[in-house]
Amino acid sequence: MPLWWPLLLASLLFAIGVYGVLVRRNAVLVLMGVELMLNAVNINLVAFDAHLRDVLHGGQTFALFIIVIAAAEVGLALAIVLLVFRSHGHIDVDRLRGLADRDPPTEPSGGDGVTAHSALTGPGRTR
Amino acid sequence: MSVVEVLFLLLGLAALGSALLVVSTKNMVHAALWLVVTLASIAGIYLLLAAEFVAWVQVLIYVGAVVVLLLFALMLTRAPTGPQPDTTVARVLPAAAVAVLVAALLATTVVAGFTGVRLDLDGAVVGSAATTGETIFEKWVLPFEVLSVLLLAALVGAIVLSRLRTDDTEDRGRPREQRDAQEVRR
Numbered sequence: 001m002p003l004w005w006p007l008l009l010a011s012l013l014f015a016i017g018v019y020g021v022l023v024r025r026n027a028v029l030v031l032m033g034v035e036l037m038l039n040a041v042n043i044n045l046v047a048f049d050a051h052l053r054d055v056l057h058g059g060q061t062f063a064l065f066i067i068v069i070a071a072a073e074v075g076l077a078l079a080i081v082l083l084v085f086r087s088h089g090h091i092d093v094d095r096l097r098g099l100a101d102r103d104p105p106t107e108p109s110g111g112d113g114v115t116a117h118s119a120l121t122g123p124g125r126t127r
Numbered sequence: 128m129s130v131v132e133v134l135f136l137l138l139g140l141a142a143l144g145s146a147l148l149v150v151s152t153k154n155m156v157h158a159a160l161w162l163v164v165t166l167a168s169i170a171g172i173y174l175l176l177a178a179e180f181v182a183w184v185q186v187l188i189y190v191g192a193v194v195v196l197l198l199f200a201l202m203l204t205r206a207p208t209g210p211q212p213d214t215t216v217a218r219v220l221p222a223a224a225v226a227v228l229v230a231a232l233l234a235t236t237v238v239a240g241f242t243g244v245r246l247d248l249d250g251a252v253v254g255s256a257a258t259t260g261e262t263i264f265e266k267w268v269l270p271f272e273v274l275s276v277l278l279l280a281a282l283v284g285a286i287v288l289s290r291l292r293t294d295d296t297e298d299r300g301r302p303r304e305q306r307d308a309q310e311v312r313r
Binding site for chain 2: 001002003004005006007008009010011012013014015016017018019020022023024025026028029031032033035036039042043046047049050051053056057059060061063064065067068069070071072073074075076078079080081082083085086091
């Protein structure tokens with residue numbers, strides 16, 4: 001087959017993943033877009049491994065490594081998502097603005113001493 | 128057109144179609160289930176591209192573990208199972224514009240750069256478990272060990288994060304308004 005077939009498939013999958021990350025508001029669905037992008041990169045690696053006849057099998061090995069890293073990333077990200085859900089009551093990425101760089105809020109609980117804890121649990125709980 | 132090419136086209140179309148459904152369906156659980164179809168199609172593409180072990184690892188880890196984790200997260204965060212008005216036109220248009228630009232850029236690059244190059248799969252060494260094992264444990268031992276340390280660190284981090292209860296363990300029984308009031312006073 002032409003080499004550009006798998007490369008084109010990977011490009012389109014990557015673009016679909018970008019669309020998913022940008023358009024979704026639920027944090028878990030954003031993670032699904034990230035998974036699509038990682039898989040697109042893996043298709044590239046495996047295709048070039050087959051094309052170049054790599055004696056080190058670098059492409060397939062890196063694809064395996066990326067799968068492992070993606071598993072670690074998903075485990076860690078879901079722990080963070082569950083923690084955010086416990087402290088905020090939602091996982092809407094548009095409303096999670098506790099770490100945004102902007103002027104301190106005018107409400108009395110805000111002020112200048114914004115600690116990490118209040119930055120994590122602040123805005124979502126006072127809705 | 129050979130059998131491999133026909134199979135590749137079919138699997139590729141299945142992967143693209145189900146990936147579009149993953150990012151566009153309004154039902155969150157359905158998105159996770161369509162992701163299974165996408166990942167399984169990509170596993171079939173790995174098989175066609177002579178990466179046998181990668182394909183089975185893809186089935187085991189992605190289809191088996193990652194999707195189950197995502198489904199657990201959807202259920203533990205009490206995601207509504209019904210259709211959600213998740214996407215509005217004001218969100219879809221810029222996102223679609225960026226995605227189309229990304230697709231156009233990448234597609235023109237790879238098609239222009241690799242037109243006429245044949246991917247010859249006839250004499251390719253199949254990346255079976257034996258081949259992959261020899262490769263990893265002879266040539267890629269150090270990255271492999273570093274990766275296992277990274278996986279351990281991520282695992283410890285996930286456990287620590289999920290045991291972290293901020294500091295309102297004692298007032299978990301009270302309703303949210305009281306806790307909010309306490310938060311404001313603090």
